[in-house]
Amino acid sequence: MQSPDGPAESIETPASPEDTSASREDAAPRRPRRSLRPLAMVWRELFKYPGRMAVAGTALVVSAMSTLAIPYGFRRVIDQGFAQGADHDVIRTWFLMLLGVVVVLAIATSIRFYSVSWLGERVVADIRLRVQRHLLALAPGFFEENSPKEIASRMTADTAIIEQVVGTTVSVALRNAIMATGGVIFLFALAPSLTAGLLVAIPVVIVPITVFGRRLRVVARKSQDRVADIGAMTAEVLGALRVVQAFNQQEREGGRFSAAVERTFDTGRKRILIRAVMTAVMMFLIFGSITIIMWRGAIGVAEGTITGGTIAAFVVTAGIVAGAFGSLTEVYGDLVRGAGAASRLAELLSEEPEIASPARPQALPVPPRGKIAFEKVTFRYPTRPDMAALVDFSLTVEPGETVAIVGPSGAGKSTLFQLAERFYDPQGGVVKIDGVPLSSADPSDVRARIALVPQEGVLFAASARENLRYGRPDADDAMIWEAARAANAEDFLGMLPDGLDTFLGEDGARLSGGQRQRIAIARALLRDAPILLLDEATSALDAESERLVQDALDTLMQSRTTLVIAHRLSTVREADRIVVMDGGRIVEEGTHAALTQAGGLYARLASLQFDERATALG
Structure with a gap:
């Protein structure tokens, strides 16, 4: 746990997932998504x-036009190939041409699929990199108000939706838009009067799309938030599984998880219902219109005003156009989800x-001295x-001086570290x-001149080598072993199955608390910074581990400016100065x-600690 006077103390009651969900739901109406504008971020990445x-677009146009060429081929085959006494060479020519169109369609579709799928993967990777880099640049205060989980x-989840939009939805939308446009043009060429009837139905179709789409955008946003709640809750509970089982x-x-899942299901059900109703209405309007127009076309064939090949081509093309419009209605729902994810x-x-960093940062003096000063500082957490x-608050620590900071919980000790590393101003x-x-x-x-040893040694899910040289990536093995030796970590590191290449597990789970602390100290040694911040690195250790870690700290503190947050007063007796807050x-x-x-506050705290220790030993 973090020290009570650090950022963690600024949150009196952590918001539960239910509270977070409720707050998002309340906020949603105030921030409606009226368009697909958030997808502009995705388009910028695509460009x-x-x-x-260009390759994907060319293949997409070729595949769409090839699809539309098939009805034209049917028309020629029926009108010329099926006519009585038709020339066999003519029949063969038209069927070979039709077969050629199918081959072109297959190749173009394959190229289109590969290209748009590649774009989807690449764009999502770029967005993830942008977001991660930006998150790493934000101050810790942002993550006090926004759950990292x-x-x-x-x-x-959101990038997966964007990947689907770029890799599938956009391609389907463009392809169907081309086929719908090209199909309508071809239909006009085949039978203008019948096609005019189709165009009358278009406004009837657009109005329901607009009405349903607005409602769908809001629900899609809520659905994505609910999915995020489940992910956050899962990570939180599994991360604290020992506490959950212990109690x-x-x-x-x-x-709690069941309630979150049910909320997600209810929101998802609303989204699905809206899309289902929208699809049903669209299909009825589109195919109902086509049915009526086909009825009129059949009468034309009976009257001899339209050829059999023409009506066959019209039926196939109208089916393609209807399918294109139908797909566009479903694609719109996917685009709405993508817009929500992008937003x-x-x-x-x-x-x-x-x-x-300021526009023109002031350079720190070289070589570094290691002096740190707080001058009339007043600070409140956001x-x-x-x-x-x-x-x-005013305090000056001279180069090479060791100053211990003591005081009750909430006195402001950890805040000094936060300000010294400029996590806050x-x-x-x-x-x-x-x-x-x-x-x-x-x-x-500023941070390059500071080495931090936290209260609990924070390690990453990586090898021992990567953890040790986290603050100095260019360190070679000789430097690593030297730091490990100084930190009393050489023995146990040498006994690891793969030495420095041993994977340490999530948060260093394969090591004991004392071993994690000694790796943290070795990491600080490797950084070789002039200022050292120690957040009581021995408070949670047993006596033997404490002695080893304290010996390592004594080595680390030599010739460095050191600020020590002390919870155990026995660890700061040798400090040059003790500041009581x-x-x-x-x-x-x-x-x-x-x-x-x-006989002041320090004497009282010391008396309590030493009396407790004497009682425990007695």
């Missing part, structure tokens, strides 16, 4: 590959990083604006490193001996 789009769902809450969590991703991309985490005052205000410097330059202010400052004799 990055004009060559592939829900964001992860957008990166998977025998499997049934409760199953009930959710666009919301992430539209977020402006609160912490960004999610808790009414409560100040720091109030008129204070509302008042200034934080400086080597005399340069952090707001004037590039955040990446309470309510976001410094209330005491001095050495362990001086503060103990002063």
Whole structure:
């Protein structure tokens, strides 16, 4: 768990998935999606590959026109090939031409499928990369107000919808649009009077599409949000499965998940019902119109005003046109879902990083000294604006000095680390490193001068080598083993099945707590930064692991400016200076001996801890 005075404390009651769902549902009417405009982001990504789009577009046009050429071939075959006394050579010619059209159609369809599928995969990959890069640039405060698990769902479920839109839906839409347009032109050439009747039905079809489409957009958005809720809840519960089982809450969590699934089903059912009704209405209007027109055509054949080949070609072409319009009605629903998915991703991309490099960043001095100063700093977390985490706080840590920060929970200790690494900017005052205000410097330059050892060693699902050199990717094995030796991690790393190439599992699950901490320390050693931030790296360890980790920390702290958040006061006795905080202010400052004799807050905290330890040992 994070320290209470860090960002986590700013959220008094975490929003449950039900609350999140309700808030989204309430917000939906205020932000309706009136068009397919959010798909503009997808089109921009598509236009990055004009060559592939040209190939796909050409193949699409050829396949659509080949499809329309088949009815024309039928007309010629019926009128000339089936006539009494027809020339066999003429029959063979028209059938070979018809067969050639089929071959062209097959090849063009194959090329079209490959090209649009490639575009779908490529565009989704590019969007995921854009979103991920943008998310990594956002300040931690954004993720206090937005669930990372829900964001992860957008990166998977929503991009999958976009992939379907680009790789299938757009291709189907364009192909059917071409066939519908070309088919109507061909129908006019075959029988203008019959085709005019078809055109009368078009406005009758468009009006229901518009009415149903507006409702479908809102429901599709809600449906995607519900799916995201399920993904977020699944990740949350499985990530805390030991706690769930320890408290025998499997049934409760199953009930919560069941409720979320049912909400998703209800919203999905509404979306499906709207699409089903819309499809039924469209099909009735389209094919009903065609049936009436075919009736009129049959009368024309009986009267001898239309040839059999013409009416056959008209029937086949009208069927193709009707099918094209019918597919377009279904495609519209898919495009609406794609627009909803794109809008959710666009919301992430539209977020402006609160912490960004100035247009002309001020360079930090070289070589680095490691001095850090807080000057009259006042800070409130964005999610808790009414409560100040720091109030008129001033502290200067000289190069090479070790300063311990102690105090009760909520005193503001972890906030100092957040500001030092410029995850936030204070509302008042200034934080400086080597005399340069952090707001004037590039955040990446600031963080390059800081090494962090968190309270719980955070490891990634990767090999030991990748975790160790996370802060210094160019480190070779000799440097890694040297850091591991200094961090008392060499022995257990050498015993791993594949050495440094051993996969450590999710969050380093294959290692003990002490081993994870020592890897975190070795990682900080490799970074070789002038400023070291220690968020009490031994508070959750057993006595033996604590001794090994403390020895490693002593090595790490040598010749570095060090800020230590101390929960166990026994670990800070040797600090050059101890700063006691309470309510976001410094209330005491001095050495362990001086503060103990002063009889203030530090003496009281020390007395409580040491008395408890003596009682435990006794």
